[in-house]
Amino acid sequence: MTTGVHGPTRARIEAKTLRTDRWWVSPLTTFVVFFAFVVYATIRAFQGSHYYSKPYLSPFYSPCLGDCVKGSSDFGQPFHWWPLSAALLVLIFPLGFRLTCYYYRKAYFRGFWLSPPACAVAEPHKAYTGETRLPLILNNIHRYFWYAAVVIALVLTYDAILAFGPAEGESSGIHMGLGTVVFLVNVVLIWLYTLSCHSCRHIVGGKLRHFSKHPVRYRMWTWVSKQNERHALYAWLSLFSVALADLYVLLLASGTFSDPRFF
């Protein structure tokens, strides 16, 4: 039996939507950009090379825990036996964080799964169970990926500090190049995205029902809530910045481009 907007009790209207605006622009943009990122990230993650150019380590490979090139493993190589690319060991965490993120859920449910493609536009699927069954019920463990994302953000902060170190052939001490700026911008955006997370908002104070008894957590919740309003923006910006930081390292490591040094 036909259900949905063509169901027997609904106003009989043939069109799946009567919207006259360009409602398809947003899901199409999401699809194209995210798909391009997934293709790029997959290639880079499996490549297993051109991920380190002193002092810059690609964020896709950080922390480099496998059999990594000399100088890139700041936290040892506990998985030196790992036969595949070292990126695969760590990318699962930021990937899981973004896949279960409340903003990305909106984006991919609209852009990829068309469920719905846009508001008041009928979806093509006959049945729908949302996030009540496997695998989508796993979106409920977003907070665990958030814990991991905090650790990754700390590691990337360490990398950004190391980006002030000497490049090949430079004297020891503090230096700076265009790559340092790229890494700094990236880590700031990663932190903003991580701290504006809805699970973070819940953990720092949202779960409480008596803010008045927890003034410090209330202040933290208030700050996170303000950032949370821009969570989608940070999701996009940090997606670009992390890809850009990786691309920058690729260009340096492959000798395509040399890092302009400021001092």
Place this chain on the structure above:
Amino acid sequence: MAYTLKMRLWRGDRSGGDLQDFDVEVEAGEVVLDAIHRVQATQAGDLAVRWNCKAGKCGSCSAEVNGRPRLMCMTRLSDYDPSETITVTPMRTFPVIRDLVTDVSYNYEKAKELPYAELPPRDADGKRRMMQEDVDRGQEFRKCIECFLCQNTCHVVRDHDGNKKNFAGPRFFLRYAELDMHPLDTVDRRRVTREQAGLGYCNITKCCTEVCPEGIHITDNAIIPMKERVADRTYDPLVWLGNKIGIRDKDRDSRAEL
């Protein structure tokens, strides 16, 4: 400045109907509901339309204007090009009664399922005390005018009639969240929010927030916080372990689960 507006209005009932064209004189500053009333007064006296306050506060005149769920009284004609045809249909999620009027009783059924607040005894002076910061969140949800545009646009029931049985919808997630955040209420509604109200059906596509005429952040401030609270109770092994070994979240201590 007066001009002739081209309108297409859905006319019919459950047995059938179609979009009919009307040319109607309108004035600058008018809203869609003004134009509908003029059609009713001059060309189609039997046009059924539900309305009341004409001020965006009663939530009666919900419809779909050019396919977008809107309050007709809050949709300005000046937002459209004068040469554009404006199409108005009833809300497409609810059973149609006639013309622009739908049967929204699904929402009242869901309201009945919602466990009401159970407050503790009053203080010795006969009063109940709550701090403002403890009720701020709930007061945002209290702005709801029950226009049911969020219920209408939610694809969970709009596109799947069968889900109506198991899904309360965004308007009622506001209410579940308001009560769960209530500083005095003694009931823990997290289990019923998941099992009875069907919170897990929501996939956070935020259409409810997009169409809310009161600008309530339904998804960010009610649905997602409730999903996190449900995750605390049902999906988080650390919280479960903490409860087992006595590290309890004291902020919920006075609550009894339904």
